[in-house]
Amino acid sequence: xxxxxxxxxxxxxxxxxxxxxxxxxxxxxxxxxxxxxxxxxxxxxxxxxxxxxxxxxxxxxxxxxxxxxxxxxxxxxxxxxxxxxxxxxxxxxxxxxxxxxxxxxxxxxxxxxxxxxxxxxxxxxxxxxxxxxxxxxxxxxxxxxxxxxxxxxxxxxxxxxxxxxxxxxxxxxxxxxxxxxxxxxxxxxxxxxxxxxxxxxxxxxxxxxxxxxxxxxxxxxxxxxxxxxxxxxxxxxxxxxxxxxxxxxxxxxxxxx
DNA sequence: ATGGTTGCTTAGCAA
Numbered sequence: 077x078x079x080x081x082x083x084x085x086x087x088x089x090x091x092x093x094x095x096x097x098x099x100x101x102x103x104x105x106x107x108x109x110x111x112x113x114x115x116x117x118x119x120x121x122x123x124x125x126x127x128x129x130x131x132x133x134x135x136x137x138x139x140x141x142x143x144x145x146x147x148x149x150x151x152x153x154x155x156x157x158x159x160x161x162x163x164x165x166x167x168x169x170x171x172x173x174x175x176x177x178x179x180x181x182x183x184x185x186x187x188x189x190x191x192x193x194x195x196x197x198x199x200x201x202x203x204x205x206x207x208x209x210x211x212x213x214x215x216x217x218x219x220x221x222x223x224x225x226x227x228x229x230x231x232x233x234x235x236x237x238x239x240x241x242x243x244x245x246x247x248x249x250x251x252x253x254x255x256x257x258x259x260x261x262x263x264x265x266x267x268x269x270x271x272x273x274x275x276x277x278x279x280x281x282x283x284x285x286x287x288x289x290x291x292x293x294x295x296x297x298x299x300x301x302x303x304x305x306x307x308x309x310x311x312x313x314x315x316x317x318x319x320x321x322x323x324x325x326x327x328x329x330x331x332x333x
Numbered sequence: 334a335t336g337g338t339t340g341c342t343t344a345g346c347a348a
Binding site: 085110112281282319 | 336337338339340341342346347348
């Protein structure tokens with residue numbers, strides 16, 4: 077199974093790029109974040125023509141997540157459903173070819189100390205609680221998406237510049253570690269231990285031309301899947317050319333039957 | 334250097 081995750085930063089603005097990406101890589105599963113559309117405006121028909129089904133959890137203007145798959149997603153669940161009043165569409169889960177796939181868009185957090193940062197840290201805790209309630213670490217599970225955390229300094233081109241921002245702050249990193257402590261492993265990093273691999277570059281300050289990148293998009297897998305990871309890449313070409321998202325897609329190969 | 338850019342929605346927010 078070839079699985080990918082990509083924060084497209086508006087599925088309407090990125091529709092042509094999305095279709096071209098699917099042609100180029102033909103992933104079995106593609107998790108999307110920041111759709112910025114309601115379900116009815118998602119380009120279902122054109123994706124179906126490409127051979128992809130979709131599980132969508134959309135929202136007007138902000139957020140929105142989806143799972144595209146070449147076989148029909150089963151047992152689709154939207155949102156954390158933990159009783160917290162929360163209108164933000166940041167999680168969709170579905171079973172695809174016997175693998176539980178969970179596409180997440182973790183809150184960015186804006187500024188350390190802000191209400192948005194508190195929401196980010198709380199959301200990471202809620203995600204861990206969601207896994208505890210609904211799943212077991214011995215299942216075949218992929219949690220992937222824009223986690224909005226660079227887990228270590230090796231994941232940051234210029235650590236001094238990003239130190240103590242919401243993407244690198246100790247509390248955000250601890251939140252991601254606590255999430256993973258449930259039983260998730262960084263599948264991309266297992267395959268690609270080298271430095272210099274990033275998935276996001278700020279539009280501002282010419283982040284991409286200056287090589288000022290961070291690895292904040294992740295593919296986390298449970299132990300049964302970790303051993304099946306045979307390769308991983310980030311498609312930096314998606315960050316180039318006309319109208320790129322600020323994120324590049326992250327891909328892994330899983331040796332599932 | 335409180336800058337810079339993009340998307341959604343139309344002046345301001347979020348990233």
